[in-house]
Amino acid sequence: MMASEAEILRGFDLCDGHSDVDRAVLMLLWGYPVRRLPELLALPIGARDSLLLALCERTFGDRVSGSALCPVCQQRSTFFLRASDLRLPPQQQELPLVLRHGDWELHYRLPTSYALRGAAACPDVESAADSIFRYCLLSARHKETPVSCTDLPIDICQRIGQALALADPQSEVLLSLRCAHCGHNWQSLFDIARFLWTELSHKAQRVFDEVHTLASKYGWSEQEILHMSPVRRRQYLQRCGHE
Numbered sequence: 001m002m003a004s005e006a007e008i009l010r011g012f013d014l015c016d017g018h019s020d021v022d023r024a025v026l027m028l029l030w031g032y033p034v035r036r037l038p039e040l041l042a043l044p045i046g047a048r049d050s051l052l053l054a055l056c057e058r059t060f061g062d063r064v065s066g067s068a069l070c071p072v073c074q075q076r077s078t079f080f081l082r083a084s085d086l087r088l089p090p091q092q093q094e095l096p097l098v099l100r101h102g103d104w105e106l107h108y109r110l111p112t113s114y115a116l117r118g119a120a121a122c123p124d125v126e127s128a129a130d131s132i133f134r135y136c137l138l139s140a141r142h143k144e145t146p147v148s149c150t151d152l153p154i155d156i157c158q159r160i161g162q163a164l165a166l167a168d169p170q171s172e173v174l175l176s177l178r179c180a181h182c183g184h185n186w187q188s189l190f191d192i193a194r195f196l197w198t199e200l201s202h203k204a205q206r207v208f209d210e211v212h213t214l215a216s217k218y219g220w221s222e223q224e225i226l227h228m229s230p231v232r233r234r235q236y237l238q239r240c241g242h243e
Contacts, residue, residue: 003059005207006226012204015197021116024048024193027200031055041117044110046170050087052192057083060199068188070179077180086190088170096138099163104156107138110168133157136164213242 003011011030015023025040028051032040040048056064064083067076096107115135119128133149137160140147165172173190210233211225217240225233 002061004226005203008059008200008203009207009226011200015200019117019120020193021113021120023197024052025113027052027055027193027196031059041113044112044168044171045116046088046091046110046168048113049173049192050090050170052196053083053087056192056196056199059196060203064195066195068175068177070182070184071186072184073179073182075179075181077177079175079177081175086173086192091167091169093167097163097167099160101156101159103143104140106140106156106160108136108160108164109138110164111136111171133160136160210237210242213237213240 011027014030015026018026025037025048028035028040028048029037032051032055043051062082062084063080064086065078065080067078069076096109099106099108111132112135115132118135119131122128122131137149140149140152140156173192174187175190176185177188178185207226211222214220214225214233214236215222218236228236
């Protein structure tokens with residue numbers, strides 16, 4: 001069942017004014033009230049995004065529409081897809097994750113919203129990436145000798161990055177797009193947290209506009225207007241000149 005307008009407004013109230021990282025988790029707290037905030041913050045990003053996709057489907061339906069700017073001709077093309085098709089099967093893995101390469105053994109974990117919070121506080125992209133790397137790497141040993149993360153060779157760092165991506169594919173969903181104007185094919189990252197917030201915000205703003213129009217004209221309360229059937233409300237809005 002899709003969310004009611006009152007539920008949409010409660011979600012907007014809870015999430016508005018927060019950072020991107022916190023807002024993603026707060027949307028989950030709104031959609032899954034039995035879950036606790038520390039538990040949601042500790043979810044790997046892929047698990048978080050899988051829940052957000054399910055929440056998007058439950059709130060607005062399975063069909064997702066959006067648009068993307070072509071990197072060649074700079075024209076915007078519309079795309080349509082199903083939220084359920086973007087959700088991957090959950091990964092069953094023993095923790096901590098282990099990477100063995102030659103004489104190296106590294107223990108690591110997947111990034112979470114806690115890691116993204118720390119990265120968001122960094123002054124630049126390089127330090128943010130380093131913050132996430134430090135969060136994910138639990139230990140490193142070379143020939144049984146502990147090695148600090150600052151002393152790791154570049155190729156080992158790259159292998160950890162590749163291992164993180166393979167271990168959590170849901171965290172980076174790439175859409176294969178084709179420009180409707182010039183025919184160029186490219187891939188674009190689909191950010192479900194940003195998409196869901198945009199949909200939630202747009203829907204909330206529409207409800208605010210309708211409530212404002214009817215309350216100003218007739219003096220009805222927000223609760224009275226939200227309880228009105230869509231057909232009846234539309235009739236009153238038309239008489240107010242509201243499209």
